[in-house]
Amino acid sequence: xxxxxxxxxxxxxxxxxxxxxxxxxxxxxxxxxxxxxxxxxxxxxxxxxxxxxxxxxx
Numbered sequence: 270x271x272x273x274x275x276x277x278x279x280x281x282x283x284x285x286x287x288x289x290x291x292x293x294x295x296x297x298x299x300x301x302x303x304x305x306x307x308x309x310x311x312x313x314x315x316x317x318x319x320x321x322x323x324x325x326x327x
Contacts, residue, residue, distance in 0.1 A: 282311035
């Protein structure tokens with residue numbers, strides 16, 4: 270089984286966001302909201318960084 274770079278980013282973002290949500294917030298609703306927020310930032314930041322690297326290369 271092989272995994273793409275983007276798939277690895279999604280897995281890393283998912284698991285890290287779960288941990289951040291659980292450890293950084295005390296109420297279950299806030300845990301979920303913070304986890305979704307972290308997931309969006311991880312994935313969005315990765316996409317933005319990849320476009321920036323592409324622009325620098327070209």
